[in-house]
Amino acid sequence: MSITPSWIGIDISKAWLDIADPALERAARVANGEPAIAAFAATLAGRDVIVVFEATGVYDTCLRHALAAAGVACVRVNPQRARDFARATGRLAKTDAIDAAMLAEMGRALCLAPDPVPDDTREKLNLLNKRRDQLVAMRQQKRLRRMAAADPVVCAGLDAHLDWLDRAVGEIEAAIRDLVRASSELTEAETLLRSTPGIGEVGAAVLIGLLPELGCRPARQIAMLAGLAPVNQDSGTRRGQRSIRGGRRRVRQALYMAAVVTLRTRSPLKAFYDRLRNAGKPAKVALIALARKILVTLNAMLRSKTPYAA
Numbered sequence: 385m386s387i388t389p390s391w392i393g394i395d396i397s398k399a400w401l402d403i404a405d406p407a408l409e410r411a412a413r414v415a416n417g418e419p420a421i422a423a424f425a426a427t428l429a430g431r432d433v434i435v436v437f438e439a440t441g442v443y444d445t446c447l448r449h450a451l452a453a454a455g456v457a458c459v460r461v462n463p464q465r466a467r468d469f470a471r472a473t474g475r476l477a478k479t480d481a482i483d484a485a486m487l488a489e490m491g492r493a494l495c496l497a498p499d500p501v502p503d504d505t506r507e508k509l510n511l512l513n514k515r516r517d518q519l520v521a522m523r524q525q526k527r528l529r530r531m532a533a534a535d536p537v538v539c540a541g542l543d544a545h546l547d548w549l550d551r552a553v554g555e556i557e558a559a560i561r562d563l564v565r566a567s568s569e570l571t572e573a574e575t576l577l578r579s580t581p582g583i584g585e586v587g588a589a590v591l592i593g594l595l596p597e598l599g600c601r602p603a604r605q606i607a608m609l610a611g612l613a614p615v616n617q618d619s620g621t622r623r624g625q626r627s628i629r630g631g632r633r634r635v636r637q638a639l640y641m642a643a644v645v646t647l648r649t650r651s652p653l654k655a656f657y658d659r660l661r662n663a664g665k666p667a668k669v670a671l672i673a674l675a676r677k678i679l680v681t682l683n684a685m686l687r688s689k690t691p692y693a694a
């Protein structure tokens with residue numbers, strides 16, 4: 385006889401956490417702060433439970449780390465998926481307590497698999513990558529404004545800001561390099577990734593930080609995580625056009641740019657793209673297919689610890 389775990393649902397807001405625990409008579413509420421969350425997580429230590437909550441950006445960071453420190457398994461679900469489950473089960477009302485109970489039932493009904501334990505190094509890498517993306521976007525905006533500017537005072541201010549942004553981007557990139565070099569695991573992963581045509585320093589850092597499953601999942605699953613797996617649109621005798629959807633947007637962007645860069649090489653990956661184009665595939669479709677092939681190739685490389693071989 386197998387004993388199934390208890391499922392605890394937590395609805396997260398900026399100020400507090402609403403908790404639906406089958407061991408409690410009613411929903412509980414604790415402050416969304418480190419002391420209160422650490423005390424709550426300690427009460428779960430030793431219990432056979434799995435905690436389910438929606439991904440809420442920085443607001444769930446403290447909870448994830450506190451649960452990991454207490455040895456409690458947790459599942460971080462997509463908010464849209466949770467909302468769809470609520471509708472499918474006939475829940476029209478929405479309150480924090482109702483959402484917490486719904487998340488607990490979702491975990492129990494779907495037997496959700498627990499997430500990996502948070503990796504502090506990868507999380508810091510993700511923060512640095514995010515900051516770099518912000519600075520690069522700001523720099524592009526300033527460059528466009530500089531092109532349209534004519535007043536000398538305005539031009540001087542924009543030039544000064546551009547100089548600062550260039551330095552800031554360089555400092556962030558140096559911090560990312562230092563962080564990767566400080567970890568033998570990340571250094572090995574970066575070396576393998578960058579042996580592939582089209583994968584540079586930025587793309588490798590994004591994949592390492594945002595796709596830790598790389599090398600650990602089957603090809604189909606890894607493509608779904610990146611949002612590069614075609615989704616069927618069939619009904620009855622109708623066969624709709626396949627399209628990609630969902631997945632991790634920043635990972636998909638990095639792989640798409642890698643595919644674009646690969647077109648300037650003479651690698652087998654470029655030959656794969658040429659075959660698709662010669663077969664009549666539109667350029668965008670062929671690029672997406674190439675991005676997926678690059679991802680599947682990287683997945684196999686990291687699984688076998690083998691660098692790219694043309």
